[in-house]
Amino acid sequence: MKEKSFFEGADSESFEAAYAIIEASFPRSERRSRKGQQALLEEAAYELLTLPAPDGGVLAVLGVWHLGDFDYIEHAAVSVEARGGGIGSRIFEEFFKINGGRMVLLEVEPPEETDAKRRIRFYERLGFYLNPYDYCQPSLGEGKPALPLQIMTYPEAIDQGRFEDCRSELMRTVYHKDRID
DSSP, X not given: OOOOOSOEEOOHHHHHHHHHHHHHHSOGGGSOOHHHHHHHTTOTTEEEEEEEOTTSXXXXXXXXXXXXXXXXEEEEEEOGGGTTSSHHHHHHHHHHXXXXXXXXXXXXXXXXXXXXXXXXXXXXXXXXXXXXXXXXXXOSSTTOOOEEEEEEEESSOOOHHHHHHHHHHIIIIISOOSSOO
């Protein structure tokens, strides 16, 4: 008998629950509109993974872009009701098992505020490294500012050249920017 996968891909029903988790977990400036997020499901490089709840809902989401030779996690979030039970760590551990050993990259706020420092420590416990290079996430929609962020990578830190290659791929594929401003 085939082992059931830890994750499921979002379908039209689970998308609504997944988007509700994203909406509750990220400020407006750090998430796409519902329509914009749903449009990503048509992108060949994008996958919205969900962790199903026993009741048929969604406990957690992982929005992943499979780019070149690395995976970019756009969103990782656990439902408010399920937080504090280790699910956040578990979704990353399970993802690392299935991503074929590829480098994983994600964006974080600079370690200036208490919550940002806490998130960075969480990712560091999982094996991510905070890279020191300047980075700005483009606006995710009208009325939303570009955000100064930093890049974390797993399983190791990257040098400036590798960072520039990854940033170029993010800008081109994820943010649809042909050049970096």
